Amino acid sequence: MIGILVLVSVVSIVVIVIVSASCYLLKRVPKIASPKGNHANSSFSVSERLILEENGCKNIPMREIYAATNNLHLHNFIGQGIAGKVYKGVLSNGWQVAIKHIFKDGHAETFLREVANLSHLRHPNLVILRGFCENDQDCFLVYELCDNGSLSEWLFGKLKVLSWLQRLKIAIGSARGLNFLHTNDRGCIVHRDIKPTNILLDANLEAKLSDFGLSKLIDIGASHVSSEVRGTFGYVDPEYRRNHHVNAAGDIYSFGMVLLQLISGKRVLGLDVTMPASLDKMAKALTKGGNILEFADPKLNGDFAMEAFEIVLKLAISCTADKRERPSMEQVVKRLEKALEVSARSNEAYSISFA
Secondary structure (H helix, E strand, O other), X not given: OHHHHHHHXXXXXXXXXXXXXXXXXXXXXXXXXXXXXXHHHOOOOHHHHHHHHHOOOEEOOHHHHHHHOOOOOHHHEEEEOOOEEEEEEEOOOOOEEEEEEEEHHHHHHHHHHHHHHHOOOOOOOEOOEEEEEEOOOEEEEEEEOOOOOEHHHHHHOOOOOOOHHHHHHXXXXXXXXXXXXXXXXXXXXXXXXXXXXXXXXOOXXXXXXXXXXXXXXXXXXXXXXXXXXXXXXXXXOHHHHHHOEEOHXXXXXXHHHHHHHHHHOXXXXXXXXXXXXXXXXXXXXXXXXXXXXXXXXXXXXXXXXHHHHHXXXXXXXXXXXXXXHOOOHHHHHHHHHHHHHHHHHHHHHHHHHOO
């Protein structure tokens, strides 16, 4: 009897050892990926992914993201925003791209907004969203690369200078892109963060609106949607700050501030911290009894048509006026095209006089 008890005890111990060892080994064996791959933790359903693919927005494998950016190497780093860092890279198909690395914790909504609002949009003055990628912790947005960086770099950098005609063409391109958003078939898409940093320039200095992380879609027939105030200080519509109503007028105000920067080369707020003055107030003061030429960017060296300068200045001021007095983006485009026409005539007359 004692022998049987001993045998049972030994067998039990052996079984416990074998089970414990098996559990330990199973933990060390890497899990085989599910057939869905990254899709298992995806923000998009299979049908949504198919629609995105049809729109030319591809689900790019994580390994290709890291290969394109040399494992997010510092040498590939080209900028940083609130939601994450941006790297340049080259995909396996040869596309030169800008890849935004977004941390899912706290910024997942930015990722979803960009993919939802930008993936199906195609316009010469909107940056193209080539694809996306995500896992549990990180999201990546893959855009076409704009070789000449942002408008901000050109306006405020010391080594880059834009001519008057180049500035007008950038303004027109940006306005066309914004008008396209506001008159979209799905409804009015409000960008909510129009500023020089979010206007990119391609190899031909063609303007492309970027960064749709704050964008909102207003259904057809609706006048606005309500939201907490978001945007960049100095570009946010005062009326939006008061009533929290998101609508196209907010983008028009922001665009007016950008126009003022294009012609003046100034920041939205003066550097005198004791008496900070917004750019729109400075411009309005000059039109009421000052010399408006004082508002022109010194880098222009006076090389612009005065009539065209006045058209753009007055247009910018009207964009930053009370909401009821602001023009639509379609009207803005027409006024800017008029300024370009005047400038072209002036340049032609100048060339003929020296022929």
